[in-house]
Amino acid sequence: MFSKIFKFEIKSWFQAPITYIYSVIMFIFAFLMMASAGGLFDNFTVTTTSPTYENSALAINGMINVLSVFLYFLLPSIVGASINKDFKYDMHQVLYSYPISKASYLFGKFLSAMSIVIGIILLICLGVYIGTIFPGTNPDLFTDFDIWNYVQPLLIFVIPNILLYGAVVFAVVTFSRNIFIGFISVLILITIQSFAQSLTADIDNKTLSALIDPLGAQALGLETEYWTVFERNNNPLPFEGYIIYNRLLWAAISILIFSFVFFKFKFNQQAIQFKLFKSKAERVIKRNFGSLIRIQLPHAEKAYHFKHWLKMAWKHSNFEARYIFKNWVFISFAIVTLIITLSTLAVRTPIYGTSTYPVTRELMQNASGVVSGFIIIITFLLVGMLVNRAKSSNMNQLVDVTPFPNWSFLLAKFIAIFKMQASFYILALVLAVGVQVYNEYYKLELDLYLFQFFAIDYLRVLAWTVMAFLFHSLIKNHIVGFISLLAFLILLGFFPQFGIEQSIFRFNSGGGATYSDMVGYGPGLKVFYVYRLYWFSLAAVLYILAIIFYRRGVSYSAKQRIELAQEKMNPLYKSIIAVCLVMFVGLGSWIYYNDNVINERLSGNERELLQVQYEKQYSHLKMLNSPRITSININLDLFPDIRDFKAKGEFILKNKTEQPIDSILVNLNDYYVQSYALDKEGKAILKDTVYDFEIFKFDKSLLPGEEVTFTFYMRNKPNTILNNNSPVRTNGTFINNRIFPSFGYSEGYEISNNKTREKYDLELKERMKSPYDSTALGNTYLTDDADWIDFETTVSTSKNQIAIAPGYLQEEWEDGERRYFHYKMDKKILNFYAFNSAEYEVYEDQWNDVNLQVFYHKPHDYNIDRMISGAKKALDYYSENFSPYQFKQLRILEFPLTSGSFAQSFANTVPYSEAIGFIAKVDDEDDDSVDYPFSVTAHEVAHQWWAHQVIGADVRGATLLSESMSEYSSLKVLEREYGAQQMRVFLKDALDRYLRGRRFESQKELPLMLNENQQYIHYNKGSLVLYAMSDYLGEEKMNRILESYIDKVAFQEPPYTTSVEFVNLLKQNTPDSLQYLVKDMFETITLYDNRITEATSDTLDNGTYEVKLKAYAQKYRSSEKGEKIFSNAEGESIGFETEKDTLESLPLRDYIEIGVFGETDETIDGVKKENVLYLKKHLISEINNEFTIIVDEKPIEVGIDPYNKLIDTDSGDNRMKVE
């Protein structure tokens, strides 16, 4: 019987068009995804390069699983429909009376549907495979075909997941007899999955997240989180640890669900019903007598005019809305949205364990992000349900013959959908305000929420809502309609990759407006509305089409529907369509003209070609010597109200070379209106308007030591609605010196990626030059046309703002509505400066004779004292340990997040984003919550030494001398202020970020001292390494080394110092026994794999305890791609045979900490303080080590490198409980 049902079902699937539609869609998606990852569309877009292969097991698994998410939404209409069709067509009444066994019925249905789904998955694999071999893709991005790379993902993840989702959907549809409830169950599973994903934001939750993620993606993420490029390219998927637990857990759940269905299922007429209230049973007798002789229908006025139908549309919108609000699809969506929104809002994004104040800006953005996604999906679903409401209740014939016009039907449904959408926004608003009130934050900006939700977010959803109406009007089957909408949405996402980059060609895209407390929405808002208007005019046309194609009546052929639609096309509709089309084309042309004709718009590919051309044409100009800037004087006028600026600058240029210079290359900027002059005879001999530079030839060469004055004038082109041509903001302007002219060939403009260079036949080059190349030490890594400069500036702004630039305020005056500030430096600084202007509040303080100031946006006054304290403590520590502070002032200035979320250190001036620090909510009670307003300030202050005193040459390893040193310095300040516990939080986070950073390396990982401005190396590894170094050498000694280094190189003229110089100094001051550390940590990429394997203890007679522990210590180097290397340069390595396998390691002569920890009741601020019984560095030279340690108190836990001072990919196994 089973085989008969199975065969019958399979056969009917093969006859159903839906099978083919789904197969084709999924196949195309799979192909497009792989082909575009493989660079098929490189002719339209930027060249795709990647150090990892797109067809490694991990990559293929990722891709198929992403595609599967779409497949999950298809499941209700496959697995769900297989059982539901019997109910839908009332087949079950007949079928269930047949002698079919439950097993063959259910298994027949389930397995046949699953076979179809698995068939589609195989097609996905085929699509992916064809993508890898398709002509036009870049073979460099693929490794050799390995069938195992496809089979493994299928067996471990894809098929088990689809069986799980299938079982859930099958169960739910079998009981509810409603396909939509099937959709909801998919949604709930996806919610659990994204919940699991959100958990991983906190490192401590990763294992929990790995278990509860139904897809196993988090478990895979956990097992592969530190995989290097090499491992990602070559390893098969791991099937171990949490992946096994996760798979077993969810396999068990699938089986449980299916068994539940199996045992509960009965061949019943009625679906299972849950009744809350039992109604009283009563005998019902109908009136059978009493006949009717006359019928005199009372008179009733009828109105068929527009106003009446409009009124009815409103009235019926309530009727339809009630249907939505009582519908389980809506209710479950609302609950899911509620949970996810609430968890997002409650957690926000903690940095180093520290959350933020629930400012409206952040809550509204978070809520709007979550809610908007949900609204699109539920709109697609519910529009389908509403449009087909009468049909699915089989009431359509009654409704269709009424004189109610189509437009009124549609309008009622449209308004009902709006009410539904609005209810989500209101829900989000209530939750957000709830979170604020709960956190005792009472600056509730309700108007801001309403504006964001209804004047921005809703307008983004509107065009899609109309599109949903059109799709569902055209497509009879609302599941197919829904899937088509989803497919369309996804396909649109691919458009830029096909080279369709302009927003006017991508439905509903274009225009974005992010909010900053300081600037508001900014000029982007106008652009946003222009694009909305553009798409609304199209949406209006689509809406009319939806009206005329609205289905009424039965069985129309496509031809008849078009004829009918033509009939319904009345003059009013025609004129609306005409007007809207004119508007659409008009606005579109305007935008197109603006973006392509007035302003040159380049595709990613064209930009790349320009870079190539520049290098090919002009790279010989590299050899041209430039005079260098020695003095800068800028007059800058900012006009915040109209967002304009004017600047006049004077640079003194000096020939610092020993040869005469006959010409100078001036880089201009076509973005602004510019002119320049030199006070020495000569003329421009070359003007390149594509790359915007001129070569000015002196009549008489500039002799060595001779100076020339370069003056320039510039202003922005006028701002228009579509184009913001100026960096000036109404409030919170932040401009740096890059907008001004510069000199010499721009090497930075060359393509840096070697794979791309290869494609264009450019000579391969390193991202940065070698520190051993003595010819490369002439420039600092910040600028290539100056050394140390004199700096003076006069900035003017509107009367209500304060303008700030490096330097001491000489004079401040007002002139009419303008306010002027004259700043001047008394010492030379780097050619690296910025201008800020905003309506600031000012907080002032004093450290010794140094003025401290914080310029902040008035409502953001939460952490001023922490920043000031950070600055003071930092100045204390650095001036004690390194060298004196070179300035008499230090200023922190808040800037809008529109410019980013970072802090940056200019000479005595630290711009600091409103998104970090200013709104942090530090919990002093919680030791795991780092006071980052304090530590970030300390880091930026450290740059006054590590950048503004010591500045590295523009070669590899330069950032060791700035970023790593600043991280180290601020860590020490933090440690002194808050103790070792915050160190541990900080270092644990740094280790995690370093190890995760390695996997996203775009070219190659380098040792710390040779890093090429790689953040995960210079920040994260840098802080770990320098902190460990100071731990091994002693803080005092470490700081003496730094002090002497500063003493040697601070404020030096070229050639500039390099990491090599520092490391050599370090080596000189490091005892022989620890020299290996310098090699491991600075000169190579070295990692440990340390772990405790056994730990026991015995009570001795004298009341002390003898602890015995066994530990493995392994050390290896990593290649630049992340391959593990266990032998040193001499080819030596050591090994150890365990029962299972052979362990390898570099030869060891390493000092590693061994610790024993006891019971503790002592708590500090609610956190258990660790009771350290023993902690000492041991010399270790074997892989397998045994230690016997006597301690006084009962030992609880032991550890090797228990504080994770060394870099170890699995820091969790460094400790073990004592048995």
Add this chain to the structure above:
Amino acid sequence: MNQLRLLNVSKTYKNGVKALDDVSIEINSGMFGLLGPNGAGKSTLMRTIATLQQPDSGEIYLDDIDILNQKMELRKVLGYLPQSFGVYPKLSAEKLLHYFAELKGLSNKAERKQIVDYALEVTNLYDVKNKHVAGYSGGMKQRFGIAQLLLNNPKLIIVDEPTAGLDPAERHRFLNVLREIGTNHIVILSTHIVDDVKELCTDMAILNGGKLLCHKKPIDAVLDLKDKIWGLTIDRESVERYESEYNIISTNYNQDNSLNIRVYGETSPGDEFMKVEPDLSDVYFVHLKGDEVEATNPQS
């Protein structure tokens, strides 16, 4: 006095079935019965008149309304009850009727209530007006269908097999309601139950295979068969013999397992046959039989 005119209406479905084959007919005020076996095209015809379906060709007029091109105009004066229908779940009869009244353009709230109440009264649903219609029994639902049809006081009423599933009391009540409305308006009633037509129709037609076979007043149709129907009681064993020799139009069993057969013939088919009074069933079967013979011998 209203008049519905169909001119050469044809409809062929995608699967090749000719549901309507050049149907032309004029229907005046009063009750019009459309008789026909299952699958004859009755529902297609009804739906076509009710603007739910587009014919391939032909024209339909109600007075001066060109139905195929002025659908909205017709819908204003149309009452339609389809063969089977459902309703929105979890809504009471009263609420749903208000909804329909609004859909039909009834603009005054008080009047709407009056007419809804009246319709509930007429259809004997007043007591259960607050119950969910989706939970009604078949008969109650059918009455609800009538109630919604009355709301706009329609000029043209189309009811598709309405009496199927009604108990005798309800059937009578239902037919009475129809008859009452039919005095001033056109009521088209499709059915395969001959008695429905016999009892109340002033005019009728038989539809078979998409073709109209007979359009007459029921009385006239019966009168046409006077002296042409012959009856005989036979035993079961001889059925085959009679069937091959005579033009049998109907057979039915008696309780003793003997059979009454009725034969159509201009003259007596044999001495054993007795002349019997024709009734409407005979009209129905005679026409179907004639159509069947013609369809199987197309050359004649």
